[in-house]
Amino acid sequence: MTRVLKLNIDEHLSRDRAVRPKILDTDIDGAERVLTMLNHLIDINAATEESFRIAMNAFLRRGRFRWMRHQHVTCAADQIEDLLETLIELKSPSDVSIATYNLALEAYAVCSTPRGERDYARRAESLVKRMEQVFEVLPVESYKHVLHAFAWQQANLEEGECARKACELLKLIEQRTEDGLTLMQCYDWTLEVWSKSGSAGSASEAQVLLDKMKTLNLTLSTNDIENGAHLILDADTYCNAILAWAKNSVSTGAVRANDILLEMVDRFNKGEFAPGSEPSLIAFNGVMAAWGRQGRADMAENVLKLMDELRLKCTNLTPDAISYNSVIHAYLRSADKELALQKVSELVKFMEDNYHKQPAIKPNGFTYSTLMKCWIQSDREDVAEQSEATLMRMQRLWDSGDISVQPTNRMFNMVINAYAKGNSRDAARKAVLLLESMKQSELCQPDVVTYTSVIECLSKSTDPQSAEKAEELLSEAFQRYQETKDNTLRPNARTFAMVILTLARTNGSAVKARELLVQLLELYKETNDPDLRPNEYLYNYVLNCAANTIEASKKIVAFQIAAMTYQEMRKSNLVRPDSFTYAFWLKCCNNLIPPGDLRKKCVEYAFEECRKEGLVSKEVLLRLTQGNPPKLVDKLLDFPQNSKASDTKRSAYRRVIKVQDLPRAWSRNVYRK
DNA sequence: GTAGGGTTAG
The missing domain is CATH 1.25.40 (Serine Threonine Protein Phosphatase 5, Tetratricopeptide repeat)
Structure with missing residues (x-):
């Protein structure tokens, strides 16, 4: 007993x-x-x-x-x-x-x-x-x-208070004794605190202690050694020093951690550690993670190889899913995105093919979501389809009872966003299907990001029903938010922006676009919530939507809405007109006012204001030169009025003039943030 | 000792 x-x-x-x-x-x-x-x-x-x-x-x-x-x-x-x-x-x-x-x-x-x-x-x-x-x-x-x-x-890890206390005591002990065994033990304990402390300078403190232990180890007396002093400097000690560097955010952290790792392996191979003391998984994984943070996938993979070689000599050392995931993540972060995709695909396949022999390397949710990110950041054509395929792979595994690959709504959102960013013909249809399957699912309920991304897909679709669908989704999100009081479902300024963008792109109603902007403004006034704060995009999309009005009977109302919105921007303390505002506003003038004095006045006034604000962009210039009488264009561009240039010369000038040819001050603020 | 979602226009 x-x-x-x-x-x-x-x-x-x-x-x-x-x-x-x-x-x-x-x-x-x-x-x-x-x-x-x-x-x-x-x-x-x-x-x-x-x-x-x-x-x-x-x-x-x-x-x-x-x-x-x-x-x-x-x-x-x-x-x-x-x-x-x-x-x-x-x-x-x-x-x-x-x-x-x-x-x-x-x-x-x-x-x-x-x-x-x-x-x-x-x-x-x-x-x-x-x-x-x-x-x-x-x-x-x-x-x-x-x-x-x-x-x-x-x-108090962050503040490093325990570490400081340990150091004070260590100093006192160093003054009071020269006993090797005691000192080795105290160095080792203090090294352990620094390895766990996230406070500044912990890695160099750990390094000092490791160096002291190595020096002392060389000078220990036979008596000390008989008492086990040299055995204290073992794989655990090295592991602490490695982790201290590995978690250090300075770029040399990975290099230092790697050096100490190699030294540990060398000592281990020479049999210098106590029996049973062997390099640990956590040391290798720490170094791989450190390389990953530097985007050095090649180095992370070398460490994995080293671990694979060494495991034959160890009883407990074997790579696990985190080891592989760290290398995979390192590739995700590396500069060459195509190589990253190839390597990550290979590594995932290796894990899938070999986990029956090595259960610890069974791919998990992290593995697949990293693979998905690799697809998404690649330049391949079928990014959205491939990331969806990865998600479905997880879904199948999960459905068959594998709880380590639980799909999340974030992953669904990543796939939907991949559809929004791609140019797949039926992106919107796929996105809506994914949204529907999320609604059926218990695990991955849609949130505002889901709705916003699906609406973004709709904005790129050529389907004339898109705008209607976008509005439906916005009110559906609102309804679900009111039913559940779940804040992650509450539509925000970005959601509104995507609905208005959809209206703008599908020649939708300017009246609706304006209503949405007003609704958002009221919500923002009520709540003062920064997520609901309208920005320039909202206003500009309304202007663009008005400008895109085709039906003649609706043009007057569209113009009124545009004028109101433009005036509001000029007076607002939330937003300021930018180069897009002027480009869209000129587009409104061109498209919605019949040629004549009124249009001329509006264009003249808008362009002069735009010039004064330094916001003349390529698009602004285009809106001015196209669709306005040459005389007006010449006047506004300061073409020498009394020059004897021929009409063809003038016309050529108007055709080729670029923003760069104009006074710098005219466009000084185009790229302001 | 491994992360992660929308950052939009003309």
Whole structure:
């Protein structure tokens, strides 16, 4: 019984703190009974410091295990803390031996948790402060336990507070001792804090410690080595140094992490680590991720190859899906998008073909969505179809019971957006079908991005029904939002923009376009929500929609709407006319006003204003020169009025003039943001 | 130790 528990405890004393401590359900090792006996001795006034120490040691042997006591989870640190306080009360602070205090410090260190909910490190720190007041000088061991507690408690990671505390203690310990074993152990713990800390400079701090360990390792005495000092510098130590660099955002992080990885492999191959200490998956995956962030897929793949070679020599090292995904993601981020697509397709195929032999490399949702992104960023013709095929592949796997490839509405949205960006003839039909299947699905409900992207597909469609469908979808989204109160479904300015764009492109009603703009403005006034703030696009699309009015009977109303919208833009404090505004407004003048004085006046006034604002673009110039009387064009372009140029010369001038030929000031703001 | 959706016009 005790033997089995001892083994389990050893396992929990290991450095792997990722595993949550287990909760014991019985008094498996009799520590509770020891406590009962101690309490009995206290009752009869027969408890000595030695009896307390026996009970403390009984709990300390439980390591990180936890158990229930009065409906609360408790652990060795809590129990030993209570026992120490009782003992101090019975005797006096100075009558309790330092060795007994140290048992409590050790318990704090052992029970310290990564997230530090119980704050044992700080409790260790305050106990050591009390000890300093009672005793003249404390042994290094006391400080070592506190350092150990800070090393394993990783709360305040961002601020690096635990790391700083550990460093202060390390400095103190370095001053007090030259014992190789102690120093190696303390360096190793401090290195562990830096590897987990995201604070600035953590990688170089980790590097300093690794270097110190390597130097000290060379100078250790035979005595130290017999006590296991050189065994502390092992694969775990290297892993910590690697991860410190790997997560570092500076561009050299990947290079440094990679160098240390190679050094670790070299040492491992030479048999320099303790038996059973071997390079870990997490070190390799960390380096691959670091290369990926630099877009260095070639290097990430080299690391994967290295890992594949090394696994034969290791008992536990084998690449997993994250390893492959990291390389895949690195290709996604690499510069050559065509190579990326080829490589990623190959790697995914390899995973699919080999996971029966290597279950850890079974492709998951991450794998497929990265493949999908690779298709989307490629220049291939059938991007939308291929990304849809990838999504359907996931859907089939999911339907057959594979829970690791759950499709998400984001992926559906990515496919729909691929259709919106492509030039597939029936993009709109496909997009609407995808929307319908999302509505049927329990997993991937459409949201406002879905609706907006489907409407964007409709805006590119030549189907005369598109505008009607777009309006239907907008009100459907509104209805679903009102039913569910789900904010991700609420239409926003962009959704409105896409509906108006659809109207503009399908010669739809300017009245409707205007109504939508007014509706959005009212919503924005009510809520002041930045997502509903109309921008230049909204107004410009309304102008373009009006300009595209074909039916003669509707042109007057369309012009009124355009004029109103243009005037509003000039006075608005939300938007300012831009070069598109003037181009669309001139288009309105040309298309909606019959030739004559009124049109001439409008064009003249608009162009002069546009020139003053420095917004004369190629399109503005085109709208001016095409469809307006040559005399007016010449006047507005400042063609020398009294020159004796012939009409053909003038006409040629008007045909070839470019924005660049005009005074710079006329177009100084065309590209302003 | 691996991410991710709409950024629009003429």
